[in-house]
Structure formats: structure tokens, C-alpha cells
Amino acid sequence: MSYLIERLGHQGDGIAAGPVFAPMTLPGEQVTGTLNGQRLTDIRIEAPSDRRVAPPCRHFKACGGCQLQHADDAFVATFKEGVVRAALAAHGLETAFLPIATSPAQARRRATLSARRTKKAAMAGFHGRASDVIVEIPDCRLLHPDLMHAVPVAEALALHTASRKGGLDVAVCLSQGGLDVHIMGGKPLDGPLRVMLAQLAETHDLARLSWEDEVIAMRRAPLQRFGTADVLPPPGAFLQATAEGEAALLADVKAAMEGATRIVDIFAGCGTFALPLSQMARTHAVEGDSGMMDALDAGWRKADGLKQVTVEARDLYRRPLLPDELKRYDGAVIDPPRAGAEAQIAQLITAGVQRIAYVSCNPVTFARDAAALVAGGYILSALRVVDQFRWSSHVELVARFTLA
Known part of the structure; x- marks a missing residue:
């Protein structure tokens, strides 16, 4: 069945009559797909909008970090x-x-990465679109290049501190002193874990590493400048x-x-x-x-x-x-x-x-x-x-x- 996308909803999904929600579509587009409840999947664009552009990030279709890379900047504005x-x-x-x-591309100076252990190693990135599956983002066009250094940090944290069934939320932020890393979730904090985390902060040259409300290591002050x-x-x-x-x-x-x-x-x-x-x-x-x-x-x-x-x-x-x-x-x-x-x-x-x-x-x-x-x-x-x-x-x- 064919659907005409009439408008975008507040979450960035295209909306056809019904309503039918179609992610990564734009107003005026004629699309087909498989209807699951009110959501369209396996979408095929039959007649594209003239505001459609090629997404600049190769992770766009799978990653849930962005919703509107398929539209030109003027349309998004x-x-x-x-x-x-x-x-x-x-x-x-x-x-x-x-x-x-x-803000320009690659300008985000803070983000929360999801990290999880795998059978052989660990992975970190953003959750997939409407999913709890983690999508790795080695070529992310959203995060500041210096913030991308936090991805291997999150992977190392998951490898050493996450349970096999659960994951970590790793909030990372750029500061004058370097990466400021704040971990939420994971194993209960004990003496050996504190030592391991301090070693990890040294290995990855972190400014500060915090576990929930406790500062584990502060090698340099993660200062932020407001005015002077x-x-x-x-x-x-x-x-x-x-x-x-x-x-x-x-x-x-x-x-x-x-x-x-x-x-x-x-x-x-x-x-x-x-x-x-x-x-x-x-x-x-x-x-x-x-x-x-x-x-x-x-x-x-x-x-x-x-x-x-x-x-x-x-x-x-x-x-x-x-x-x-x-x-x-x-x-x-x-x-x-x-x-x-x-x-x-x-x-x-x-x-x-x-x-x-x-x-x-x-x-x-x-x-x-x-x-x-x-x-x-x-x-x-x-x-x-x-x-x-x-x-x-x-x-x-x-x-x-x-x-x-």
C-alpha cells in the first residue's frame, strides 16, 4: 500500500493519514512499506521530496542519535x-x-554513551532507533572529534565493570583538563574496582573519572569556563x-x-x-x-x-x-x-x-x-x-x- 507523508511529528517521524508513522520520511513523499500497528517499516521512497539529502553519517539508518539527517538544513530550521x-x-x-x-557538525561536547560487554569484548555507542540495541559509531558526525576518544574508554569500562546482563551509561564531557567521565550503573563499587578504575583513568589520560556520586580519580581539574x-x-x-x-x-x-x-x-x-x-x-x-x-x-x-x-x-x-x-x-x-x-x-x-x-x-x-x-x-x-x-x-x- 502507498502512503502520502503529510507532515512531521515532534519526534521527527513522517506522518501519513491514519495516523501512520514513517521514520526517515519527509512531507510530500509517497512511500510504501509494511504496516505494524501504526508504524511503517521496510519503507521504500517511491517519490522523494526535493528537500531530501544524502545523510552525512553512515550510521544514520541504524543509530538513534539523529532523526533528521535525511533533510536539508533549511528544512530542519x-x-x-x-x-x-x-x-x-x-x-x-x-x-x-x-x-x-x-551548531555545526561534530560540535557536541557532551554525550551519554551506552556500553555493554559482549562474549569476547565490549561495545559502546548510541541505542538504535526505537531499540535497546547498541549501535557502534566510529564515524559519528555529531560528536566533537575530541569527544570521540571517549568511545574506547566506555568500551574498556564495560569490559571491566559491567555485568553480562546489564550495561553502563557513560556520560562524557569535554573540559579544559580533558575528558570528564561519569559512570552510572554497573557492579557495586568495592576496593579492587576502585583500584582498577583509577588505573583505567591513568591509561586513558582522563581528567576525572566518577562512579555514580563518588570521584574515583581526578588527574586534572575538569574546569568549564563561564565568562571569565x-x-x-x-x-x-x-x-x-x-x-x-x-x-x-x-x-x-x-x-x-x-x-x-x-x-x-x-x-x-x-x-x-x-x-x-x-x-x-x-x-x-x-x-x-x-x-x-x-x-x-x-x-x-x-x-x-x-x-x-x-x-x-x-x-x-x-x-x-x-x-x-x-x-x-x-x-x-x-x-x-x-x-x-x-x-x-x-x-x-x-x-x-x-x-x-x-x-x-x-x-x-x-x-x-x-x-x-x-x-x-x-x-x-x-x-x-x-x-x-x-x-x-x-x-x-x-x-x-x-x-x-
């Missing part, structure tokens, strides 16, 4: 902006879109996916905060925005993780030429900042998890903070919070999609709100 426009339209909102900021400050994040701490994406977000956040003299950074992480902003204004950083707050504070204290930065460890979902606390600030930056920040947005509206920069990784919850801000008297004056997760269906954005 339009698709991602369309996801945000549709989310806003559901709440009756629209705004001016600044040009999309797309060097920060030593705790193991597994959040970091923007690419340097280019971080720079794009920061530039728009700074523009939104122009003229502010006191800024609050809500869901501040280790200081991605708070520390650079402290070059222009006094800044208060709030985050639920005390380890990240300690790291931010230490980085600020060692840096020169910054205005005062204060930190507060606080569960912002249970205890959002209240209007009496917020009224001392004339600028707010908020970068919440995917759930958004409904309760905190309500407090910002009541406080009447003059300018807000909202960074989001979920257009749906962003649009919900944006609608509340607009109803509360704010103007959504500009928005930019920032595509750090190139070739994926993931959408990030930064938006500017000013009090009318």
Missing part, C-alpha cells in the same frame, strides 16, 4: 521553528523570530551541549538583560549565565543542587573583575522565589527543566520584574508559561530557536519578555 510557532499558536501567541542558531570564571562542576552536572549553542543563548540573554543592575538567575546550574552576567550587574543564582551552587560560588571567588554573585540552593518547584524576594531585581533569567516553571512564573508576574530572559528545552511548556506572562502584562518581544542538537527533533529556544 523551518521544521524546528514551526514546532515553536505551533506551540505558541495553541495559546493565541505570536512573536518575531530571530534567525535560528544552528573557571568552574569545577560536580560529576554529571548539566552543561550546554555545544560551545556554539551556549554562546548563542548567552548573547540573547545578555541582550535581554541590558540595562539591568540586579539580576536573578533561576535554575542557574553551575553559572552558564550568572557568571558572564556578573560582568554587567550584581547577580543572584538559585539552583536546587547545592553542589552546583558551591561550584559556581568557588568559580566567582577565584575570578577577577566580576560584580557580586550570591548563590542559593533551593528546590524551586517546592519553594519558588516569592514576590518579596524578587522585587529587588530588575532582571530575571530562567532556564527550567522540561517541565517548565509554572509556579515560579506566577511569582515573577506578581513581583513585576521588568525584564525576563526565558531559556527553554520544551516549546510546549514554554508556550504555557509565555501565555501566563503575556496575560500578566508582559510583551514577548523576540524569540530565537537555538539548534544545539543538530539533526535531532529536539528544540531549544531563548525568548525575551519586557513588562508593558
